[in-house]
Amino acid sequence: MTVLVFGQTGQVAQELAKFDDVTCLDRSAADLTRPDECVAAIRSTGPTAVINAAAYTAVDRAEEEEALATLINAEAPAAMAQECAAMGIPFVSVSTDYVFDGSGQAAWKPDDKVNPLGAYGRTKLAGERGITRAKGCHGILRTSWVVSAHGNNFVKTMLRLGVERAELSIVADQIGGPTPARDIAAACISMAGVLAKDPNKSGIYHFAGAPNTSWAKFAREIFDQAGIQCDVNEIPSSDYPTPAQRPLNSRLDCSSLETSFGISRPDWRRGLSDILRDLEQHHE
Template identity: 75%
Template sequence: MTILVFGRTGQVARELAAYAGVTCLDRSEVDLEQPASCAAAIRAAAPQAVINAAAYTAVDRAEEEEVLATVINADAPAAMAQECAALDVPFVSISTDYVFDGSGDAPWVPTDPTGPLGAYGRSKLAGEQGITQAGGVYGILRTSWVVSAHGNNFVKTMRRLGAERDQLSIVADQIGGPTPARDIAAACLSMAQQLTDDAGKAGIYHFAGAPDVSWAGFARAIFTELETNCDVTDIPSSEYPTPATRPLNSRLDCSSLETTFGITRPDWRHGLSDILKELESAT
C-alpha cells in the first residue's frame, strides 16, 4: 500500500517514515501555507491513502498568529481531504484534545460538544470541520501529550532539566494521557489501511496513552525511569501562566477506536522506557 504523508520532521512523521510504502513530504516540497499545493502534491503522487502529520503546533504563539495557524491547521487539511475525496482514497489526519474546553473530569468521547479555549484549538477544530465537509472517506484521530525521542516535548525537557536541577515545580491539575508518537504512527497506518477496505469506519476517534496522569506525575515517572534525583513540587496551572490557556481535563475516551479498528490504548510507561533508551543511545 502506498501512503503519502504530509510532514517529515515532526514527531509522528519521523515514526511514519520508518514504514515501507510511506513517502513523507516536508515543507521544502509542499507549502502548507498554500493549501492548493497540498492538493497538487496528492494528485501528483496518486497514493492509495494520505496521512496528515503536519501541523502548526506552537500553542502559545498561535495566540498572536491565529490566521497562520488556521491556514496550516484548517485550510490545508481541508484541501487535502477534498483532493482525497476526488480521488476516492482515504484521508487520516491528526487532531488534538485542545478542541475541548477541559471542563469536568470525565474522559471526552468523540461526540462530546467542542469548545476550544485558544487559537490553536480553534484552528484544529476548523480543520476537523473542513475534513468532514469534504465528502470523502476520512479518519480524524484526536490525541494528546505527544512524546518521542525527536523534536520538542515534555520527556526531552524533563530529561534535560532533571539533570540540571534538584527541584522542579510542575503543574498537577492538568490531567491527560501521554501518547508516544510511535503508537500514533501505527494507529494512523492501521486506520488508513482499514478505511481502504471499509469506508463505513470513517469518523472522529480518540487515541491517548494510559493510564491518565498529571504533568507532575508524568515528570516523576520520567525521573524514576532515569534514576534522577530531582524532586517535583505540585503546583496549580494558575502558578504557571502561559499565553494560551491549557485544558485541565485532557482525558480521552478511546473505546470507539478499539471497537471499530481494534486499536487499544498504549501503556505510555512502556513507550517512555523506549524513548529514554533511544535518547541514551543517541548521546
C-alpha cells in the same frame, strides 16, 4: 498500500517514515501555507492513502498568529481531504484534545460538545470540520500529550532540566494521557488500511496513552526511569500562567477506536522506556 505523509520533521511524521511504502513530504515539497501545493502533491504522487501529520503546534504563539495557524491547521487539511475524496482514497489526519475546554473529569468522547479555549484549538477544530465537509473516506484522530525521542516535548525537557536542577515545580491539576508518537504513527497506518476497505468507518476517534496522569506524576516517572534525582513540587496551573490557557481535563475516551479498528490505548510507561532507550542509543 502506498501512503503519502504530509510532514517530515514532526514527532509523528518521523515515526511514520519508518514504515514501508511511506513517502514523507517536507515544507519544500508541499508548503501547508499554500493548500494548492498540497493538492498538487497528492495528484502527482497518486498514493492509495494520505496521512496529515503536519501542523502548527506552537500553542502560545498561535494566540498572535491565528491566521497562519488557520492556513496550516484548517485550510490545508480541508484541501487535502477534498482531493482525497475526489480520488476515492482514505485521508487520516491527527487532531488534538485542545478542541475541548477541559471542564469536568469525565473522559471526552468523540461526539462530545467542542469548545476550544484558544487559537490553536480553534484552528484544529476548523480543520476537523473542513475534513468532514469534504465527505470523503476519512479518519480524524484526536490525541494528547505527544512525546518521542524527536523534537521538543515534555520528556526531553524534563530530562534536560532534571539534571540541571535539584527540584522542579510541575503542574498537577492538568490530567491526560501521554501518547508516544510511535503509537500514533502505527494507529494512523492501521486506520488508513482499514478505511481503504471499509469507508463506512470514517469519522472522529480518540487515541491517548494509559493510564491517565498529571504532568507532575509524569515527570516523576520520567525521573524514576531515567535514574535522575530531582524532586517534583506539585503546583496548580494558576501558578504557571501561559498566553494560551491549557485544558485541565484532557482525558480521552478511546473506546470507539478499539471497537472500530482494534486499536487499544498504549501504556505510556512502556513507551517512555522505549523513548529513553532511543535517546541513549542516539547519544552513544
